[in-house]
Amino acid sequence: MKIKIGTRGSKLALIQTETVCDKLRQAYPEHTFEIEIISTKGDVVQNRPLHEIGGSGLFVREIEQKLLQDEIQLGVHSMKDMPAVLPEGLVFAKAWPREDPRDALILRETPSLQELPQGAVIGTGSKRRAFQLLALRPDLRIVNLRGNVDTRLRKMEEQKLDGIVLAAAGLHRLGLQQRITQYLEPAQMIPSPTQGFLALECRRENTGLLQMLQAFSEENAETTAQAERAFLREIGADCHMPVGALCTPQNGAFRLDALYGREDGSRLARASVTGSDPQRLAAQAARRIRSQLAGTVCLVSGGPGDSELVTVKGLRQIREADCILYDRLSPAELPTLAKPQCEKIFVGKQNAHPSMRQDAINRLLIAKAMQYDKVVRLKGGDAYVFGRGGEEALALREAGVPFSVIPGVSSATAGLACAGIPITHRGIASGFHVLTAHGQTDALADIDFDALAKSRETCVFLMGLSKVGEITQRLLQAGMDGQTDAAVISCAATPRQRVCTADLQHLAKAVEAACLPSPALIVVGGVVRLRDKLNFFEKQPLFGKxxxxxxxxxxxxxxxxxxxxxxxxxxxxxxxxIVQIPAALSAEKLQAVRWILFTSRNGIDAFFASLQAAGLDSRSLANTKIAVIGHSTGRHLRQYGLHPDLTAETANSSSLCQTLGRVLSLSDTVWYPKAAQADHSIRDVLAAFCHFEELPIYENRPxxxxxxxxxxxxxxxxxxxxxxxxxxxxxxxxxxxxxxxxxxxxxxxxxxxxxxxxxxxxxxxxxxxxxxxxxxxxxxxxxxxxxx
CATH class of the missing domain: 3.40.50.10090 (Rossmann fold)
Incomplete structure (x- = not known):
């Protein structure tokens, strides 16, 4: 059998692949083994850090594509270059014995890290190495350095760097041990997960080749590789994050030392755990790391649809959030209230439409908590009322991520109120039942219809639009009076709200005829009769427009x-x-200004930003009067602690010019902070009455x-x-x-x-x-x- 082995073309990659090839040739002389060199993106783009061009998988994707197409049968990689999850259909052979996993310091002149001079320059393309070096020596200057081993050694000399950091395994395989100045022990620098291991990758269905490869595996090596890769998956690291892991045998068990940090290196955390199960080791280490680094996830209940029905506490969390995960049932306006730099992620949650699975949402929440201090999971209604908020909270707790929950207004009550239906009313219903119509599968939930049929309380079914016929039929079969009032409320508490009312036995046909969209509530009970008198929401002057x-x-x-x-x-x-244009302001210039004219809040904001940038404040305006185009602009000015001296009689530029023209004299200097692209109509009028200066201070860019x-x-x-x-x-x-x-x-x-x-x-x-x-x-x- 002819077996083609794919590899990168670097000297190290070829030596690694030739080592594998020689072992296979000696063990299996009946087969033919050939090496094919494959160029990868990581080899082509060498002038930028890995995290800027894709990070994980940069050195393997092209090889994996050829494996999947059966153009080659085996790929040989450095396992540390491999993504945490392999493409479907590809697997690793069990791990062969590991080369030295440590990082090594190569210094040009100095004998050790400790003896490097203050501000010494060290080259590396790895955030993990950079941030751990800075933890040991904060005075060092780290520069990006990429390329194969020979290239990095050459660049060290050409650029007169004080040193570089490389993997000891690669230097050993290249026979360059003599270049190593100092090994960095795990206590100083935890290596990259699986550093020193070779990854032997082939198609899952190629069982014969797998058996051949696994004849060279070693049990401890496989356990340590599994533990380190499991940590990589568990912590959810990507190419932007510094991450390290080293698993070593210890007294009949294994010890896993792990490292993880924020993208900017502002915080690094370590954890050490012992045990025998690789997956459990990884989970324990990740949990300890998260307990040190994770921000807080807040499950914010957004209310039933109207964005103003969110609680004050929930709104504050939204405004302070660094990241928001939201879905289709949360009010659409709420994410727009977050600060501009907040990352917003739509996770779907819509029946019969592509959306993120719940387990994927849980993992994303955990990952974002490691990236940000404040993460908000924005949900519709109340997070714990059929919103799977409890599942998300449990997942966060299991992962060691701090969380909080802000209760909210449930559609079960607010949706009815907006439809003019009180959920309880004296003499009609003294209580209520709230149920979900959907079970864990798409079938109708396990509901005690006999108990509901005998009850006089209001029955509310959430997420049941597709089950209206089944629900009404089951209630009738259980003995509920067919004349019982019922309603379906579609898109409750929004301008798209539509309500269909009928008695119980005719509700399904009425809803079918009305073609109501989801989400919808089903209400059964005498309180529905009050809708005609209490329907306030749909009486709003622009309702539904x-x-x-x-x-x-x-x-x-x-x-x-x-x-x-x-x-x-x-x-x-x-x-x-709006893009502000800094203006060169000074106290001397302002002393000569008699009037400042504002026609927009943007002009006010940009002017006071320039004032602050000049080290000045409102005291510099003590001898200056302020005119505004209208009361709205005047209100915005008051936010800076100033009241306008003149407001146009009518809020337009003509009225402003007329009003201000009456009080100006030719000796007055008037400043007009304005948009750069605004016309000169105000200047053209007022220049005849004063010394008028336009101050382009912001730009309205498309x-x-x-x-x-x-x-x-x-x-x-x-x-x-x-x-x-x-x-x-x-x-x-x-x-x-x-x-x-x-x-x-x-x-x-x-x-x-x-x-x-x-x-x-x-x-x-x-x-x-x-x-x-x-x-x-x-x-x-x-x-x-x-x-x-």
Whole structure:
């Protein structure tokens, strides 16, 4: 049989592969063994650190692809280069005896690490090595160094580095032991998991070759390799994290020394455990590491759909989170309230749609806790009411990750209330039952329908839309009166809420005819009769109206919040970002300024950022008066502890110029902090009354509207534009003015300049607010609604 062995082309890789090949040739002379050199990404890209180009698997993927295609039958690697999980269909042979696992220090002139001069420069491409070196000698300067052994030795000389760190195993195999200045013992530097082992990889189905390879294996070697690789999997490390592990026999058992650190090296943790089972050793070491390093995971209950039904405590956790994992049942607006640098991860959890499995979510929570100080798992309703929050909390506890839970408003109560159905009512229902309709499989949950049928309490079934017919049938069979009032509430507590009511025996047909979408609640009981009198939620003035709000920046738009308060379904789309332009301010310059003119909150923020950067504060404005374009801008100014001296009579630039022009004199210096791309209309008017200086202090830069839905934009009931740039960018993204705009869709403009931009883009029918404020825009739409 001809067996082709794949390997990288480096000198070390070839020596390792030739060693394997020689053993096989001697043991199995009846077979032919050939070596094929395969180039990998890790070999090609050598001018960047491993974690920047993909990290784990960089030196093996191309070889594994040829294995899977049976172009080669055996791959020989350094096991430390192997990802924690192999591709489906590939396996390792049991481990052969290990070469020296330690790291080795090669110094150019100095005899030891301790004797290196202050600030000595050491080269390595490994975060694990770098951070452990800095723990031993914080004064060292670490530089990135990659390439094969010969290349690194050459670069050390060419770049006059004081030293480099390499794996002792590689130096031994190359016959370069004499170059080693000092071995770094595990107490000083824990090596990479499985460093010193060869990985012999082949297809799982190739049992004959596996048997041939495993004739050279050694039991202790296999146990130690398993333990170290199990730790790598258990800790969930990736190429960005410094991770190390070394398993050694000890008194008839095994000792596993492990290391793990934060990506930036700010924190490193070690653990040592003993035992005989590799998997248990790995789990124990990982748990001890997490107990030292892990941040806190908070299970935040987001409420039933309305983002304002989250608790105050939950909202604070969201705003402070470094990472948020959320799913489709958590209110969509809540992740947008997090700080800009927060990582947001959608994990799905939607029936019949691709989503992350629960065990994968658990692992991700644990991994992110090792990466961040504050992780939020945002869930819909209450985390412990059929939300599998308990499973996530147990997984975190088992992994040694601190967690907390913030209870929330369950859809079982709030969803009914928003549909005008109190879950209890004196004289009708003195209690309630809340059940899930789904069991662990897709079948109906194991429910005591006989007990429910005899009860007078309200029955609420969650996650049961597909089971409506089965539930009603089982209740009727158990003896419940077919005339009992019942309802199904779809998308409860959201602007998409729809409610279908009927008696119990006709509910299933009514729901089928209504084509209600999930999620939905099923309610059975006399309290449903109160809906007609208590239905407040669907009476909101803009209930169910779909509104598009383009905005600048990622934070929730105040206009969107006001529309939601009126019951509207709002889609926000980011079309720009504010980038501040530092201004060279000084106390001397400010002494000469009589007035500062603000026309936006962005101008205020950018100005005070420059003021602070100059080492100044509001005391520098003691002799300066401030004018603002409107009351909204004035309120924002007060957040800096200042009150405007003048506010335009009407919130637009014409009124501001008229109002300010009455008090200016030719000797006055007026500063106008503005957007770099804004027009000069205010300057053109006021320059005749004073010495007017524009101060470009921020820029409104366009961004691709990633969350933009052209279908929604073309068919919604209202679209709101708060500035000319947003109008131009949205219409540019659409490519045309939708036919429905001006007829079915109301186009609302904040003021004359914005309206002019819309007309220039081809929008003919525009509803313009009487003042430049979100309140005025909402008021204009409400007034139009009353007329229709």
């Amino acid at each position: 779909r509104c598009l709000v383009p905005k600048i920046g990622t934070r929730p738009a105040p206009l969107a919040q006001k529309l939601r308060a009126c019951g509207a379904e709002v889609q926000e789309v980011t079309v720009g970002e 961004v691709p509207p990633k969350e933009f839905d052209p279908t929604f934009a073309a068919s919604c009931e209202a679209v709101f534009f708060t500035c000319a740039s947003s109008a131009k960018r949205v219409l540019q993204a659409l490519g045309h003015v939708p036919a429905a705009w001006g007829t079915q869709t109301t186009v609302v403009s904040i003021g004359p300049k914005c309206s002019a931009a819309l007309r220039q883009c081809g929008v003919a029918s525009i509803l313009e607010a009487d003042s430049a404020s979100p309140d005025a825009m909402v008021k204009a739409l409400l007034a139009q609604q009353k007329l229709q």
